[in-house]
Amino acid sequence: MALIEIRELEKRFNDQRVLAGVNLDVEAGEIKVVMGPSGCGKSTLLRCLNRLVDPTSGTIHFDGQEVTGPMVDVRLLRQKIGFVFQQFALYRHLSVLDNVTLGLRKLQKLRKPDAEEKAMAQLERLGMAAHKDKFPAQISGGQKQRVALARALAMDPAMIVLDEPTSALDPVMCREVGELIRQLNSEGVTMLCVTHDIDLAQAISEKAVFLNQGVVSAEATFAALANHDHEATRTFFNRTKA
Amino acid sequence: MVNGWMAFSRDLQEQLPLVLNGLIETLNLTVAISISGLLLGVVVFYLSTCRSALIRQVTKGYISFFIGMPLIVLLFLIYYGLPQWGVRMSPFTVAFIGFTLNVAAYNAAYLTTAFNGMDATELEAAHAQGFSDGQVFRYITLPQVLRLSVPALTNQVIGNLKDSSVAFLIQYTEFFARVQELAATNFQFFKAYLFAALVYLAIVSLIVVIARMIEKRICIIG
Amino acid sequence: MDMLGILQHLAGGVVYTVLVTLVCSLTGLAVGLSVATIRRLSGAPLRTVCDVYTYLLRGVPVLVLLFIVYFGLPGIGLKVPPLLAMALSLGLISSAYLAEIFRGALDSVDPVEVLAAQAMGMTRFQIFWHIEMPQMLRFSLPGMVNEFTSVLKYSPFAYTVGIPEITKEAITLTATTLQGAEIYLVVGILYFSIYRILLVGVRALERYFRVPGIASL
């Protein structure tokens, strides 16, 4: 069974049908890339996973458990899914180290030294240990994204979800973050990544899922997507390539 | 309780001319110090942008001192202190002078804050075009700074209205003083003061509405 | 009497002035924080209650509210001691101003950070306590300083309810010596000094809590 199984997921905002029956699996250990035009509901899809957005209908199974019902412990679910945002979303009043330890101390109730030890391990893994006492305003965008990743990883999540992790970064840093994602995946971290950035997509995966008009309209290798029967898919992957 | 209200409203009706008179005095003082405080505030602000370091230092001291000193102390100094040196003035004059000095310091501070947020290149451009310091101040700095400060300046007017109640402590028979007299005739202090509070609240609301309208107008222009 | 003699006479009042200022500032801070918190964490009805509270208290002169509390409430059977009367008038009015300052500061907290905390699995209250409030306090520092100085400057009203602070002492002294000019000059200088000392203290606090990248509003 896949780590995540999304079936016929639907989300309406008022009368706008943003997700119209999405089906998607994410296997443990894999890295799945979702692409699609702006406003097609990519962020909404990710937010349904940890219930930042409540789906209108359909089911999501996470690790075999249904997550859409009212009986689900949403906060526990959220702790198991590490979320990384486009705008990094570091807490700007906290140092790099405190950004990583906050969840460990307040959610996992670790003692401060234990939390710091665990946090430092992640910061070292991502090459940010030397910057632990700096504040978000004092580090670059790429470094912020590393801290955001460390913050998510420190909680020992079952998977990491990334919403356009590079769109606020310059090209060099994009490549850096791409390498990082690949490295983490090779170390066994399951990832679901939404992106506009075809270079990033190709750097971290062979295949991509194309989300269009509220449904998954294709899932294939980049070459296949660029020569897809479906016109919209073909156009999207040829345009983004150019 | 009901009797109390009836006594209160009867006395209020009886003394209404006096109370209204007090209200007019309050509004008089508020309008007078709002205008004089703004004018002096602009002057102080102008001096604080002056080239002479000495003048700048003095105006800075002025602003800091009057912001750091309670208004009531200033009023007492002028009203109870100066007669010792032969300077005697009516309560209104004392209130007018004391408030003006105080309000001007605040207004100058608001204008300075707005000035610090201004685009410096705009001023340089004006100087480069050949405008004199005075012209740059009049045609560029002041209009912009005033516009940016409208919310702070209107808040100051509201503050002036509320603070004008302090003037009764130097025997100026404004609204609150009249309400005291009213309360003293029937000992309905709670009702009288509550009535005063509601009147102040109503006038404050009126100023807020007017200020909103001014802000909207200015937004459309700028 | 020379300036030094006057100063000695007034010194006793300084303690009361500082006491009144502290009590009213702390009342304002505690209530203002509570109002801002309730407003942020609750639904429409309570939020309206908070807004009405701040509107009403910012529309009433300090002196008028003080008289309501101290001279008015006994008429309906509630006797309020002078210091408490100051807290319930000046303190509550400053709480309304502080609540407004906090509201503005909360609006500058980046919503994405709140979303990230939510995605991490924090409760609404944890988010407020660990993310929003620490940032809010830093953003509002200048406004808070203004408010505390304003409390200091309204503290002389305490003389009207019989608290022997600086102004009260000055009135008494003026009555006996008839040296109003010197006395009120000294009073002014005293308040100004307290104000400057307060500022120095706040600056030190600000330096201690300063975080790079969070400018005060």
Ligand SMILES: Nc1ncnc2c1ncn2[C@@H]1O[C@H](COP(=O)(O)OP(=O)(O)OP(=O)(O)O)[C@@H](O)[C@H]1O
């Ligand atoms: N809370 C909301 N209320 C109403 N409409 C919403 C809400 N959130 C998203 N939408 C709408 O849903 C649609 C999909 O939004 P979403 O953010 O998921 O798109 P996206 O694919 O992530 O776009 P982008 O690539 O620009 O990030 C948009 O049309 C958006 O306006």
Ligand SMILES: [Mg+2]
């Ligand atoms: Mg998006």
